[in-house]
Amino acid sequence: MDGQDEQDGIELEGGFEPKPALAPCPFFFGYCFPFFNLSTLSLHVNSTQCSTRPNRSGLVAGGLIPLVLLKFGNFQLATPLMLAPIAGYCDLAFRIICRQLTAPDGKGIGLACTDLLSPQGLLRGSATSLDLAATNDLDKPVGMQLYGADPAMMAEGALWAVEHGANVVDINMGCPVDKVTKKDGGSRLLCIPDIATEIVRACVRVLEPHGVPLTCKMRLGWFNDHPVAEWLAPRLVDAGACAITIHGRTTEQKFQGEVNHDGIARVVQAVGRTHHGPGPGIPVIGNGDIRAAADVLAMMERTGCAGVMIGRGALSAPWIFRDAWHLISTGESLPEPTDEIKIEIIRSYVDLMARYRTEQYAMVQIRRRITWFGKRINGGACKRLKRAVSEAADRAEVHSVLDRYLAGEFRGGRDWDGPTAAPRAADSADSPIYAETPALS
Numbered sequence: 001m002d003g004q005d006e007q008d009g010i011e012l013e014g015g016f017e018p019k020p021a022l023a024p025c026p027f028f029f030g031y032c033f034p035f036f037n038l039s040t041l042s043l044h045v046n047s048t049q050c051s052t053r054p055n056r057s058g059l060v061a062g063g064l065i066p067l068v069l070l071k072f073g074n075f076q077l078a079t080p081l082m083l084a085p086i087a088g089y090c091d092l093a094f095r096i097i098c099r100q101l102t103a104p105d106g107k108g109i110g111l112a113c114t115d116l117l118s119p120q121g122l123l124r125g126s127a128t129s130l131d132l133a134a135t136n137d138l139d140k141p142v143g144m145q146l147y148g149a150d151p152a153m154m155a156e157g158a159l160w161a162v163e164h165g166a167n168v169v170d171i172n173m174g175c176p177v178d179k180v181t182k183k184d185g186g187s188r189l190l191c192i193p194d195i196a197t198e199i200v201r202a203c204v205r206v207l208e209p210h211g212v213p214l215t216c217k218m219r220l221g222w223f224n225d226h227p228v229a230e231w232l233a234p235r236l237v238d239a240g241a242c243a244i245t246i247h248g249r250t251t252e253q254k255f256q257g258e259v260n261h262d263g264i265a266r267v268v269q270a271v272g273r274t275h276h277g278p279g280p281g282i283p284v285i286g287n288g289d290i291r292a293a294a295d296v297l298a299m300m301e302r303t304g305c306a307g308v309m310i311g312r313g314a315l316s317a318p319w320i321f322r323d324a325w326h327l328i329s330t331g332e333s334l335p336e337p338t339d340e341i342k343i344e345i346i347r348s349y350v351d352l353m354a355r356y357r358t359e360q361y362a363m364v365q366i367r368r369r370i371t372w373f374g375k376r377i378n379g380g381a382c383k384r385l386k387r388a389v390s391e392a393a394d395r396a397e398v399h400s401v402l403d404r405y406l407a408g409e410f411r412g413g414r415d416w417d418g419p420t421a422a423p424r425a426a427d428s429a430d431s432p433i434y435a436e437t438p439a440l441s
């Protein structure tokens with residue numbers, strides 16, 4: 001797809017384009033940093049046609065998906081694809097890695113979000129909160145997500161977020177973890193709708209003068225047999241929310257079972273009914289269990305959602321936004337990056353973590369994250385590589401292991417699925433909310 005006239009129904013103007021600071025990279029899809037050591041690699045950019053090729057009107061075959069880019073208030077996203085907050089994982093370095101992996105047209109992620117942030121922590125300048133909220137020019141557009149239950153405090157947090165670079169502020173109404181829900185935050189807000197709507201009103205009041213949109217991310221409900229999102233989401237919109245992200249599970253489910261597409265579709269319809277004027281209305285973003293680009297298409301087709309948020313799928317395939325955007329905008333599938341490229345992605349990620357945080361942070365993270373990256377290296381059969389990275393003493397040794405892997409060492413192995421050493425205090429300290437990350441089966 002190469003021009004506006006090929007894409008009636010797709011708004012291309014005014015989107016958030018890649019920063020000029022990023023250099024076009026001939027060997028990679030789209031753009032990369034000078035310090036990405038990818039220049040010696042070549043990537044086959046021939047895409048293969050997929051069965052759901054868009055027709056000239058910009059609709060996927062069958063007319064199922066009108067591909068209109070997302071707008072949160074007046075803020076337009078370049079694509080309808082978002083990186084989910086995953087506490088302890090979607091740090092600044094990872095967000096930048098995901099952003100770099102773009103389709104041939106230079107697009108991929110439309111919006112990435114910080115992990116959940118405590119307004120109290122931000123306001124008193126706690127080092128952990130400030131690290132979690134860290135962003136920079138390469139991390140745009142960025143959402144900052146707040147959790148809590150005190151409307152005034154949340155509003156102060158929202159103002160802090162705007163003053164520190166947030167393009168969007170999101171309220172967490174989906175976290176199922178006791179530490180958060182016991183204080184009425186996260187998905188507990190689904191049970192106390194008056195407070196949920198008051199938080200939205202209070203935040204919108206402070207955000208509106210800055211033109212920054214407020215969004216909410218929620219679950220279908222607390223109890224499996226009591227879906228409240230389809231009732232609550234329209235009320236949050238009435239209170240001023242510019243978009244709703246809905247994870248298709250309940251709090252009772254946590255991360256078990258299959259994501260409920262019908263439940264997401266009901267929220268889409270309920271929010272749609274609140275909108276009567278002209279224009280595209282309030283977007284609902286579907287979330288849950290996206291493992292591949294085709295799942296994005298399926299989520300949009302089955303639920304009618306306007307955009308898709310991807311979490312765990314991106315932890316092992318940070319190029320998933322590139323794939324999904326290319327698929328939904330052209331109907332074509334991109335080939336999977338080679339293992340060499342995947343190794344360079346890991347290398348760049350470790351270096352960025354050390355650059356933006358500390359050497360120790362980079363090592364703690366790569367030791368636990370290599371199992372996620374490893375799921376997509378050599379078809380998941382890379383036990384020796386994962387073990388060697390996990391046991392590396394420092395970043396130089398991680399680089400050396402990656403070099404040796406590329407040279408043919410540490411090949412194969414399927415059984416190993418995590419670090420052998422017991423986690424140290426520092427491992428969990430950086431993810432104070434979620435103790436572990438449930439696998440996507």
Ligand SMILES: Cc1cc2nc3c(=O)[nH]c(=O)nc-3n(C[C@H](O)[C@H](O)[C@H](O)COP(=O)(O)O)c2cc1C
Pocket residue numbers: 084085086087088115116145172174175217247255287288289290309310311312313434436437438440
């Ligand atoms: C370990 C972990 C941490 C998470 N942290 C957050 C968070 O900080 N804020 C949030 O809104 N959702 C959080 N989530 C939920 C994800 O954003 C997402 O809704 C969920 O993982 C389902 O999407 P997925 O199947 O694409 O991963 C977290 C999920 C996991 C597994």
